[in-house]
Amino acid sequence: MIDLQIDTSGRLRHLLTLDGLGREHISVLLDRAVQLRDAFRGDAAFPQLLQGRTIINLFFEPSTRTRTSFELAARRLGATVVNFDIASSSTGKGESLEDTLATLEAMDSDAFIVRHKENGTPARLAAHARKAAILNAGDGNHAHPTQGLLDLLTIRDHKKHIDGLNVVICGDIRHSRVARSDIHGLSALGVGEIRLCGPTALLPESGEFPQCRIEEDFDVALMDADVIIMLRLQKERMESLSGIRETDYFVRYGLSPARLTRARGDAIVMHPGPMNRGVEIAPEVADGPQSAVLEQVANGIFVRMATLVTLLAA
Ligand code: NCD
Numbered sequence: 001m002i003d004l005q006i007d008t009s010g011r012l013r014h015l016l017t018l019d020g021l022g023r024e025h026i027s028v029l030l031d032r033a034v035q036l037r038d039a040f041r042g043d044a045a046f047p048q049l050l051q052g053r054t055i056i057n058l059f060f061e062p063s064t065r066t067r068t069s070f071e072l073a074a075r076r077l078g079a080t081v082v083n084f085d086i087a088s089s090s091t092g093k094g095e096s097l098e099d100t101l102a103t104l105e106a107m108d109s110d111a112f113i114v115r116h117k118e119n120g121t122p123a124r125l126a127a128h129a130r131k132a133a134i135l136n137a138g139d140g141n142h143a144h145p146t147q148g149l150l151d152l153l154t155i156r157d158h159k160k161h162i163d164g165l166n167v168v169i170c171g172d173i174r175h176s177r178v179a180r181s182d183i184h185g186l187s188a189l190g191v192g193e194i195r196l197c198g199p200t201a202l203l204p205e206s207g208e209f210p211q212c213r214i215e216e217d218f219d220v221a222l223m224d225a226d227v228i229i230m231l232r233l234q235k236e237r238m239e240s241l242s243g244i245r246e247t248d249y250f251v252r253y254g255l256s257p258a259r260l261t262r263a264r265g266d267a268i269v270m271h272p273g274p275m276n277r278g279v280e281i282a283p284e285v286a287d288g289p290q291s292a293v294l295e296q297v298a299n300g301i302f303v304r305m306a307t308l309v310t311l312l313a314a
Contacts, residue, residue: 014126014134017143018184032306048078053110060116073304133311148181149303162189170197171231197221225263
């Protein structure tokens with residue numbers, strides 16, 4: 001299979017998935033994000049590295065934080081950002097996505113941020129792009145690479161390195177593109193153990209992640225955990241709620257303050273959002289001292305800046 005993301009000279013051309021990206025490319029992106037963050041803390045004026053560049057947001061699925069985060073990242077570095085209005089676009093008149101891309105590319109666009117419910121849509125567009133970069137902002141349950149990167153950066157901020165850490169991912173892993181990108185990124189950076197926890201119906205197919213430990217008992221999964229990543233029930237991607245009642249769910253898989261004490265004392269709690277308080281996470285934990293949820297959001301801007309700058313070689 002040709003690698004759409006990396007060109008023959010080893011340069012990152014698109015960002016579609018963390019699967020197979022490798023430690024080197026991931027570390028360069030994280031280091032670049034830290035550089036940009038440090039520069040911002042230094043004098044509060046960003047270098048206008050994307051001045052004159054045009055970036056188009058193509059979101060075929062709802063999004064609050066990811067779209068806003070990409071938009072702020074691009075604008076703060078001086079780019080022009082267009083939010084393509086899907087609802088009133090020609091895709092509704094039967095135009096293929098490839099034709100939409102070609103049309104927008106002919107207007108001198110440099111990058112497309114793509115979110116779509118079908119797995120593989122960003123890769124499909126990358127295969128058709130003439131010169132623009134494609135950034136996957138989440139496709140189906142396949143990948144969400146910038147979320148994976150911001151999660152890695154947040155973990156690195158707290159734990160210094162990823163090697164040897166025990167990371168618990170709890171919730172609806174089967175339908176989660178965030179979990180997949182986290183697992184690929186953590187594995188590339190040498191994580192100790194990833195424990196996947198949730199009801200059987202929400203766990204991935206056996207064999208998808210042979211490197212992970214499956215642990216259906218959340219209390220057991222939490223023992224000695226350094227990092228706990230909580231996920232919401234992705235109701236929009238389920239056929240049915242598979243017999244899961246939200247109140248019962250919290251009793252078995254909700255992260256309560258009492259349960260959190262089973263993890264290491266310095267464990268951090270993460271959630272990609274949107275959070276369902278009282279379903280997968282107690283409000284006291286979401287807002288508590290071990291929560292890194294808002295740090296994740298803040299880091300999101302810097303990893304997206306780093307990705308744009310790297311892909312547009314600015
Ligand atoms: C996630 C997504 O859209 O995959 N949200 C996000 O981008 N931060 C997770 C989710 O929807 O539960």
